[in-house]
Amino acid sequence: MAMTPDAAVRKRFEDRADVQLRKRHLPLIIGRATDTREARRRDIFAELDLPGLRNAAEAVRAHTVANLHTYLDRFAERAEARGTKVFFAATAEEAVSYVRTLAAKRGARLIAKAKSMASEEIHLSPALEADGIEVVETDLGEYIVQLAKEPPSHIIAPAVHKSRTEIARLLAAHHGRSLPDDPEVLTAFAREVLRRTFLEADIGISGVNFGVAETGSLALVTNEGNGRMVTSLPPVHVAIMGMERIVPSFEELSLLLPMLVASATGRPVSTYFSFINGPRLPDEVDGPEEVHVVVLDNGRSKILGTEYQSILHCIRCGACQNVCPVYRQVGGHGYGAVYGGPIGAVLTPLLVGFEKAGDLPHASSLCGACTEVCPVKIPLHEQLLALRRDVAREQKPVVEGLAFRAWSTAWRRPWGYRLLARLARAGQGMFVRGGRIRKAPPPLSRWTNRRDLPPVARRTFRERWKDR
Numbered sequence: 178m179a180m181t182p183d184a185a186v187r188k189r190f191e192d193r194a195d196v197q198l199r200k201r202h203l204p205l206i207i208g209r210a211t212d213t214r215e216a217r218r219r220d221i222f223a224e225l226d227l228p229g230l231r232n233a234a235e236a237v238r239a240h241t242v243a244n245l246h247t248y249l250d251r252f253a254e255r256a257e258a259r260g261t262k263v264f265f266a267a268t269a270e271e272a273v274s275y276v277r278t279l280a281a282k283r284g285a286r287l288i289a290k291a292k293s294m295a296s297e298e299i300h301l302s303p304a305l306e307a308d309g310i311e312v313v314e315t316d317l318g319e320y321i322v323q324l325a326k327e328p329p330s331h332i333i334a335p336a337v338h339k340s341r342t343e344i345a346r347l348l349a350a351h352h353g354r355s356l357p358d359d360p361e362v363l364t365a366f367a368r369e370v371l372r373r374t375f376l377e378a379d380i381g382i383s384g385v386n387f388g389v390a391e392t393g394s395l396a397l398v399t400n401e402g403n404g405r406m407v408t409s410l411p412p413v414h415v416a417i418m419g420m421e422r423i424v425p426s427f428e429e430l431s432l433l434l435p436m437l438v439a440s441a442t443g444r445p446v447s448t449y450f451s452f453i454n455g456p457r458l459p460d461e462v463d464g465p466e467e468v469h470v471v472v473l474d475n476g477r478s479k480i481l482g483t484e485y486q487s488i489l490h491c492i493r494c495g496a497c498q499n500v501c502p503v504y505r506q507v508g509g510h511g512y513g514a515v516y517g518g519p520i521g522a523v524l525t526p527l528l529v530g531f532e533k534a535g536d537l538p539h540a541s542s543l544c545g546a547c548t549e550v551c552p553v554k555i556p557l558h559e560q561l562l563a564l565r566r567d568v569a570r571e572q573k574p575v576v577e578g579l580a581f582r583a584w585s586t587a588w589r590r591p592w593g594y595r596l597l598a599r600l601a602r603a604g605q606g607m608f609v610r611g612g613r614i615r616k617a618p619p620p621l622s623r624w625t626n627r628r629d630l631p632p633v634a635r636r637t638f639r640e641r642w643k644d645r
Contacts, residue, residue, distance in 0.1 A: 217443020238490035256393030259455030269299035285379035293384030330509035332495035381407035385418035391426035440494035476528035497547035519547035538564035
């Protein structure tokens with residue numbers, strides 16, 4: 178279940194984060210899961226030339242995105258030659274309308290859905306459900322958050338914010354039977370429950386990890402068998418692909434697939450690599466009768482040619498989320514959008530605008546850990562800083578601007594600096610307790626609501642130096 182646009186912008190990041198921070202167990206659950214993935218990622222790259230691999234992957238993505246329209250045209254031509262129907266959707270509304278129309282034409286009543294962040298981005302499931310169609314998420318993590326009526330919390334692990342006990346209770350409550358918090362038992366139970374969906378679905382919907390321009394093929398990376406079930410058993414397969422998820426050929430794909438898997442899970446190889454080359458041929462017994470690819474723009478075109486173009490290099494591995502200290506405290510739901518963590522803090526404002534998501538670039542410590550782990554070398558922390566600049570220019574906060582101007586004017590002169598230091602030292606007396614300022618008046622209260630503030634020293638450095 179995706180978060181609606183209205184819900185995403187109803188509160189500021191601070192307000193959403195405040196709700197998440199009250200869940201004392203959340204950082205522990207997320208920390209354990211992300212630490213495990215990050216440790217495995219480091220181990221698997223330890224014996225390899227990681228800088229060389231990252232440079233090569235960056236070069237592939239930069240070349241592809243710089244020539245995106247050429248490769249998209251080639252992909253569409255080759256895919257349609259194999260019988261795949263390609264639809265270019267300029268907006269989320271166009272993409273959703275295409276799928277709804279197709280579902281109505283086929284008289285679809287049940288849709289089996291594999292993991293797809295692009296479908297979450299366009300809020301596809303709620304639209305289909307509004308048409309009376311049952312939509313079932315078949316990825317185990319997505320199925321869990323669907324039952325919980327929550328959006329995914331992580332690009333790779335949608336239910337990373339839930340403990341095994343919570344998952345067991347959720348499945349037990351929904352299906353009316355007692356279940357232990359044993360991962361193997363829960364997985365086996367989910368497999369049994371979802372089998373009907375695969376066999377009876379009228380349409381299967383999936384995402385796309387990469388589209389191969391040279392052949393018109395779709396590449397899917399999954400750790401569960403549901404991806405292949407969804408794309409082969411129903412008579413119609415619909416793939417939702419962000420327009421930037423393209424590679425020139427299988428040669429480039431042979432680099433990006435291992436980089437994706439290792440960065441996402443810390444494993445050398447995924448359980449399944451699936452390559453879809455169109456609907457089944459007359460002499461084939463497996464595969465769908467129809468394959469549709471919805472190539473999604475939804476704001477991506479306006480990023481091309483800007484200083485933020487490299488954000489479109491992202492291969493959705495989630496490595497930046499695993500190391501982000503902010504994400505690890507508040508989880509994905511604190512960001513109010515389908516993409517959480519550093520990638521979401523950059524991409525979401527660019528897609529939906531600063532008015533709706535201009536606060537997300539501030540959801541970062543600018544530590545740079547996200548940039549260090551990105552397999553395609555996106556300078557995420559630099560883009561976050563640049564977005565803060567652009568948001569300030571667009572929104573022009575008057576009071577904040579005047580305050581910084583006054584501060585800058587005062588501190589440019591030695592006498593002004595000395596005067597403000599004395600005033601601060603004199604005025605802080607009523608707030609200092611035990612050598613710390615735990616409650617301060619606005620606007621400093623926004624800081625002390627969460628942490629202590631060190632007091633101004635009794636003697637400044639200049640005063641001490643003068644005595645020496």
